[in-house]
Amino acid sequence: MTAATAEPTTDDPQGYSARHLSVLEGLEAVRKRPGMYIGSTDSRGLAHCLWEIVDNSVDEALAGYCSHIQVTMHADGSFEVADDGRGIPVDVEPRTGLPGVELVMTRLHAGGKFGGVSYTASGGLHGVGASVVNALSARLDVEIDRDGRTWAMSFKRGLPGEFADAGRPNARFKKRSGVHEIGRVGKNVTGTRTRFWPDLQIFLKDATVDGPLVMDRMRQTAFLIPGLTIDVRDERGEEPVEETFRFDGGIGEFCTYLAKDPAIVEILRLEGKGGFTETVPVLDDQGHLTPTDVERELEVDVALRWGTGYETITRSFVNVIATPKGGTHVRGFERALVRVLNEQLRATKLLKNNDEDVLKEDCLEGLTAVVTVRLPEPQFEGQTKEILGTSAATRIVAQVVTRELKAVFDNPGRGQKQQLRTVLEKVVGAAKTRIAARTQRDNQRRKNALENSALPAKLVDCRSADDRSELFIVEGDSALGTAKLARNSEFQALLPIRGKILNVHKASVADMLKNAECASIIQVLGAGSGRTFDLNAARYGRVCLLADADVDGAHIRCLLLTLFYKYMRPMLDAGRVFSAVPPLHRIELIKPRKGQDKYIYTYSDGELRQRLVELERRGQRWKEPIQRYKGLGEMDADQLAETTLDPRHRVLRRIRVEDAESAAATFDLLMGSDVAPRRAFITAGASELDMDRIDT
Template sequence: MSQKRHYSASDIKVLEGLEPVRLRPGMYIGSTSSKGLHHLVYEVVDNSIDEALAGVANTIEVIIYEDGSISVRDNGSGIPVEKHPQTGRSTLETVLTILHAGGKFNNDAYKVSGGLHGVGVSVVNALSEWLIATVHRDGYEFTQEFSRGNVVTELQKGKKVSDTGTEIKFKPDFEIFETLDFEKEILITRFREMAFLNKGIKITLEDKRDNTKVEFHYEGGIKSFVEYLNRNKNPLHSDVIYIEGEREGSYVEIALQYTDSYSENVLSFANNIHTSEGGTHLVGFRTALTRTINDYGRKYNLIKEKDDNLQGEDAREGLTAIISIKLSEPQFEGQTKAKLGNSESRGVVESALGEGLSTFLEENPKVAKIIIDKAQSSARAREAARKARDLTRKRSILDNTPLPGKLADCIETDIGINEIFIVEGDSAGGSAKGGRDSNFQAILPLRGKILNVEKARLDRALSSDEIKNMITAFGTGIGSEFNIDNLRYGKIIIMTDADVDGAHIRTLLLTFFFRYMRELIEKGHIYIAQPPLYGILKGTKVVRYCYDEKELEKSLDELGRGSNLKVQRYKGLGEMNAEQLWATTMDPDNRILLKVTLDQDEMVEIDETFNILMGDKVEPRREFIEENAVYAKNIDA
């Protein structure tokens, strides 16, 4: 019989100061990957942005240094340096070494703040190999140094200065992070967004590693943001509609413009934080937009009495919009702040947009008619899509063949186990069917390239047999009827040839999933197979498969180049027999699968990339290809 363990006070470990941050960094910055590394910079920059929101700063300078450190400097009021009444230490040391210490908890200091938990700069200090804080305030320069959250030097009073501001320079801790390499493009995306959301503020990013410098400064604010998002699209009206309002201590800005595209791109922000899951402010926006457009259409008989009201999805087709609300007490759902919960925000946005958009439509009847014509066209397409779905459903019931004829289904129905391969052509489909494990692997061959849905509404997409076959096979439905609970396969694997045509088909499929079945990507169900590009043969037998040229060269060196080896280049999956395809690309024990994911912080860039690659405009696509050609390899080699 085991002896009962004695549990006493000595078993209780008390973490002091910033120890909890170093012990569980993921709780504070999400992860210790590249994402968490860049989050450190955002925390410091957010503090400077708060200074700008308080009206005491208009410039933020960020510098990446060759040793891997980074600095953020603003021309705000400077972190106070006098002794703090609660801690007995300087205020600077207090905010850098104590969690939940900061001016954001005092509404008299910061009426609006992006920070919710007040842990930002202290967390940065805890997770840095070293940090140096420099403050210009009260006519002097003050500095203090820290290491891994601990005080290294006391507060030093230095030279006289005439300006004010704060500089935080730090080097992330190699003991904490998986990578210490700051990616300039990630920071550029974030800083551009911050400059758009805070008109008039100037943010510069200098990179000492390659001696480059970029500047972001937009007097137009979120109007400029919408213009930027639509720069590769075709706007239906020249001017961006801009509305602002203030109520119950909250300030809201809305900018919107319609384009000839068929998808919507509506981004919502609360206190400069991108609320990727929306929230009350987005609900208010959608409600007011649909109601206002319907009211105007009815008033001027643009929507006939016999016609139904336009639905929300009709009113938002082709819409690019930014909703930015700033409030003193934001209530976010969860640590990630992805969804705004303040109930009053719905009314604030709904009121501002309703009044502002009504006035705009009255004063701009030509634009109003363009918007309503666009929405009515969407409504007709929506109704056509509904009839197409109903017809397909009825035929399936009558024919008693609900699954596509070309689908080679699997036995297993548990989506925790089963998977479906989407392959191009009958040849590859034949090899895949012959090589698969039919217990859990289904095969759906496509005939050629599917419809480019970036240039087509849902009703036209549903006229494509290939798209209908996929929808039926997956079981989820599409559009307003999409239900991920009905998904029939846990993994949907795109398996195309490793050539230009294969890459094009893969992009067409990803565009379809992104535009019409995005939840499949968000829930981690979409994968890309990685068939080998080369086979090294000795006689007629393949002795090794290689997935890129680097691996090929290494393998040839290892096997001995002068030993009667031949290299076979696989341009198509059909060139492999069933056994080879199974061994290299379909066998779970040996294959390489790439999981398709969506980073909500990069949704603007993802949306833009699909629009450039698959949209109507040729020039942006040509520029994209030229800029990224250096990263392409093994294309039709």
């Protein structure tokens, strides 16, 4: 660390001057702020150090120079990675005068990943991986086989030198620059062996690398590079654990390994490539970085299959580096997948013209997919490389997936046509389930809002809240005016409805809740609806349906009873729903006898004929024409109170459901959406109809 010093002046009352400014040089910045480079200093950060060294060997495999990698977790807490790649250069780099191995191990942003010359596709980009691990290691040893010789170099917390004892991080150390030869090998033998001991001054005491985690990571890498053999040995337990991974089938085998459910379609491989232009700084002959337009090529390889389950498993990689949080390549894959599946669903008529498009979540249900891309110098978000940021990847991946997936649907292989049809049906089923769930949530929210909101303004409430209280559902605003004067405001409440309400037997729950009249009835009663209906929460002791005594009034009563039967059934079961029976005729007597009422009310044509016969037999005359009520609005308040509302004189018809199955069948027949049985019922009963009773 270097610092510029200066004496404080009288103009600096807070004591803050240039001498308080620090300049971190070399690897000091890494040791001062390790989280910036490896994410954390716990087990996750320690594992990241191991991945940095492993990824260097994997980059050699990607370039075609490495076929075998050995990863060893030693009992003393150190980690070793060996490969048969080309080996880190040991010759002197002219600008710094340092051997190549010392340069990449001690200088940030130094390596062979810049400019796309040594590596056309790699996971390392910034040239900080090996140097960061070196800075955070109490000891790091590296051996390189090149040119028939074995070269070695050691470091202590990033400083080059020599240890007096091999394999001990606490051995006496002497600073020394340069690489030295320690043996001879065959001329064609090449490779790199790196072993490091994490610095306990940096990492937490309980930081460790989980053995199964390393096994999974190495298995994953072997899947991604067909033909690469990876040996993993864990010597930290009582017994060493060893595994070897090699998969010649690539990501197709990986997809099968990841899947947890039976397949409904065989593995689909979608491969292709595309080019794009990128402006990047490139080293010129003078060693200066100059912005240059570079033509890039991006290779796409996707394996996917749908299974019978519902879980989605997606793994994405860039140059074998996992991108657990996705990025532009995954975005392009998902867009193309949704677009192609929607097109196929429309083409096969599984989606009608007025149906909604399926969404990403529908297409991904039961899908297992591995999305890989390879390109030089990808742009990641941060050193941890969890998200790909190269914008061109979205377009190229989408183009490749669209083209290749369409080709699969247009020219299916033998036995594949039915499999693809099953996939489309699964996607449509997922969309229907999602829409149904959304509708259910919306209905529940609407119902909760309805039940919790204020009572409608058109309700004419009563003062009492005990079992005597009655709610009259009145047909029409005209009848409401008369009923207001006729009612007993102590215990009789009025709720007007306009005309015929919705036939809820044929409508959905959503349509029912949207209907203003149905919503008002449920809201005023205050006990909920459907399964959530609570009879004890009802605001009124009984409900009375007050409609005209004609065919339309009968229809309105039938529609109201349908609403109660389907959504407020406990009210019917408890016998708390009634139908008020208003008179149909009024006979005005001429010179009524003593004690006889001047008006006689009848409730049907048959009753009218019978009463007229009786009056004629007794020699009593009546005023012609006999009044026939066309509606409740024609009655004055005294008449309505006397005949329909006053408990001392009125006639109420209790509505009960004695036989639930028979009642359900009747509602289905008369109010359901199936027309044919209703037509047959009407036709069969036409001969029994008394034509004189038709109200025309």
